Amino acid sequence: MDYHVKDLSLAEKGKLRIEWAEQDMPVLRQIRERFEKEKPLKDLVIGACLHVTTETANLMITLKAGGANVYLTASNPLSTQDDVAAALVKYFDIPVFAIHGEDRETYYKHLNMVLDKKPNITMDDGADLISLLHKERQDLIDNVYGGTEETTTGVIRLKAMAKEGVLRFPVIAVNDAYTKHLFDNRYGTGQSTIDGILRATNRLIAGSKFVVAGYGWCGKGVAMRARGMGADVIITEVDPLKALEAVMDGYRVMPMEEAAKIGDFFVTVTGNINVIDKHHLEVMKDGAIVSNSGHFDVEINLSALKEIAVETREIRDNVKEYKLKDGRRIYILSEGRLVNLAAAEGHPAQVMDMSFANQALSAEYVYKNAGKLEKTVYKVPDELDFEVARLKLNAMGIKIDTLTQEQKEYLSSWQHGT
Template identity: 55%
Template sequence: MPDYAVRDIGLAPGGRLKIQWVQEHMPVLNAIRKEFSKELPFKGIKVALSIHLEAKTAYLAEVIKAAGAEVAVTGSNPLSTQDDVAAGLITAGIKVFAWHNASDAEYRGHLLSVLDSHPQVIIDDGGDLVNLLHTERANQAPEVIGGCEETTTGVRRLVNLEREGKLLFPMMAVNNARCKFLFDNRYGTGESVWSAIMRTTNLVVAGKTVVVLGYGWCGKGVAMRARGLGAHVIVCEVDPIRALEALMEGFQVMGSEEAAANGDIFITVTGCRDTLEKRHFKLMRDGAILANAGHFDVEINKEHLGSLAERISVARQNVEQFLLADGRRIYLIAAGRLVNLAAGDGHPVEIMDMSFGIQALSARYIREKGNSLAKKLYPIPEEIDQLVAELKLKSQAITIDSLDEKQKAYLGEWQ
């Protein structure tokens, strides 16, 4: 098969600059790359990645290649692929099948092109590669040693597969590692969502009422950053424990219909469909802004919003205006897709350095242990989590205390 399908290979020089920039700011991945280059843990192994194809993920792919792998890459969201980065990866000897704003058919075709490489290790973001390996390409599943999943959404899909007894190879829940969700989901999502919204709209956040729907780790980050920007923050939840947590962290908590009538900016972070739908849109103020920070574009019901509109137009790049019959305007950012990547560059480099450190080390773990593992979803070993944290602290010249033998013995006692 051809080695790539991208919009314009001529964009490669700009993509290389972006990749080189993130490389200079990812000390954890650089340390892992140095080790991998010596040990070549993936020598002779084919690795497939479905990722938000931008500079940070591109560098992860290069680290895996430096470990001896034959690497094929595609995007995990039609709007998050950056065409210059995709082209730049090709010059590093990596097979790339992705372009920005792919149609549904093109996106699916790119996923299948990556699977045509017959990968033995999978690195997935959202679960689309794994889904194909359990449906249309289930015949290839016996070739797969195992894989890693980056996201909350992808891990949920794997949990469901495992519960039904249908998981065909072992997978690692990268999203559930402490060095992932405590930093990536909270600080990464919180910062990148707001940088994307502010850059896309050029509107102030201070003084506005922000409604955050969902108070998992990503929602916590979005709410925290909104408050730091001077917004009044309302949190909506279906989990009573999370709702109480939001309340005791100083946020106003209410039902989504009540919030719909009070918000200026709405951000969905639930991982569930129809978080905002017709009953909410009918109550919103003129000028309400909607953005989704979940993996799939199902949290804001675009069909419902479109059915209420007399006219849909482009307000500015990446912002659609829905003019309702009563004259109210509702604005949707990035077509309801993952806003921090569809309208921005994603999480800060230093944050993804830790997440992708977990990914790279977990992929090596699967390569080395996968053939002896049951077809289950596995947590990230504590030693991988600890190593990534230690590498990050070391890169910032920070040392911390350690327990002495007496303290360890004390903590191990029960009397």
């Protein structure tokens, strides 16, 4: 088998961790049981660029159970769990091309190794596979039926491509499914970000001023969890509607230029560049802890911080100290990459269960509709979204009401009045 992982001797530990996560992924389990019987993905080649974690492993196992030939690489060099990568190769015969901490050259080498397998469906977290296909590997695009995209940043990139008319195949925006962003982005990012900060720093959050840049679903989750731990939460935003919502939710809202002067903790969750810029870093107080849970390592202007720093040192795992000329110290977590994955283990399996159920069902949908979809970005079909919610409720032992025929007729008619 063609693969590139750190050490196959780590496989046993990885296998146990995959099994542990699987216990909390009942929706994916139900889909896998159906896939094993029906083989809806038979002979399909799927190239996946996702965070190589225990939850992702269970998605790969599900896709393979459906008959697909699956090839996995990492969407972030610091999120790869080497034991999980080894276990997928050794125990599940799923080729993985990912090593924790790999450099940029190796990262793109691994992307290309997956594309070399001529995938029929791409599965992205950040649109790197699709971007590479469109920029450098266009000869392979005719093999592709479509793709799926896991995260907000990737969806933004893909919608920009579709708007410019350069997207060469249809993509399902898994991130936009209700059973993804309402739960994964809010509860998953909220909990795992706090988990990463605590593992990296062991600092007390209660009583601190905790600045969250961006009040999308991820920002809402981080703010909610920080407030729950006793922090004074401050929101920075560029969207007036989201800023207003944050105010109505009881948070203080101010520009980053003001928040930078008083914050103890900072988390960026915007997907944009230089959200914390040089002039913000210059006014931060001694000991400020700065992290990112958005996407890529671009939200904090690290180049500018290196310019104004006179000394740096790695003071703890995932904590780098930058000392400024006047003696103030700023601490960057996980090199500005996703702190919830680099310093912790990413989202809990319970929420990734729904996200990855959407991935599996969307891959099936793309395959079933090959050649019928336009070259644009689609939302996850409502029937798939509702099916994931139904399966999740079923796994939780929760029953809900159903509309009577009379109620259905009332809602669909304009003649009943009020």
